[in-house]
Amino acid sequence: MTEHLRLREGVHWREAEGRVIALDLPGGLYLTVNRSGSVLWPMLQEGATRDELVNRLAAEFDLPPERASTDVDAWLAALDAQHLLERVE
């Protein structure tokens, strides 16, 4: 089974002018997401695999796969540090 990443329950967000702003209600934390993260964030609403995120980032910004992979891993690590993600099979 492939692991899907999605936003934890209680994370609310809105998109404005191409940028995502969010509130982690359980943590009482407001967040602003950078422009590349804002492209990926909606995919985490329903759930996405790491590879899907990498492919989307590479396509959106015309990045080499290795660079996109590194950037996605760093971004997911930052979200994990804030306990914003859950993993489902």
Added chain:
Amino acid sequence: MQDSRAAAFGFRVEGLAPTPWLAVVGGESLPRLDARNAPGEGAEIVQPGVAHLALPELRALGRVALHAAAIVVDEVAWALIGTRKTGKSTLAYACHRAGLTILTEDVLVLEGMRAFAGPRCLDLRVAVERAEIVRDERHRVTLPPAPAEAPLAGVVYLRWEDEVRPALHPLDPGERLTRLADGARGDAPWRGDIELLEVAALPGYELCRSQSGRVEDAAAVLLAELSARQA
């Protein structure tokens, strides 16, 4: 837009029997909130600051409140948000003098993105024409009636800057959220509100002006720019 003289003297609260009003009553000695009396039937606003009394009640009813003034430009409301002594009330007064409707001066109550009218007076630190001097040496200006509510179009954040002409600059969504969250910090009922996200998603601008400049000039820039952006 519904026009209601009475709305200007209390908070209109839908679904609250037997009247939809939450009024401040009791005079200066013991102000309290009263849902029984419609405004004009013994209700009065003691001072704009007493609107803060309503916050827990409003929160329980699913409404949120921001520490903000609000003006009406072309039938929509714009919140004016600034930290203490950023000239919020004085700017509101200048807008009033320029012929605009002041929806509220100190506490902006929202239901969804609908903004409700607040107390019908402005308390200023500086002396102005036709003002009544009230306690704490404030100068109170009575405001004319306002619409009961208006859709919130966006937020203007106030900031002092040395030696600049008044100017309105757009803020990105992240900066808007940061300023809203900072403004709510330390005030528990306002923290963690999903509604702040909604407000931050609306257009937001920073009004920079100099403390040595004329507030009338800042109001003129504000009105011209907001009208142009809505057109």
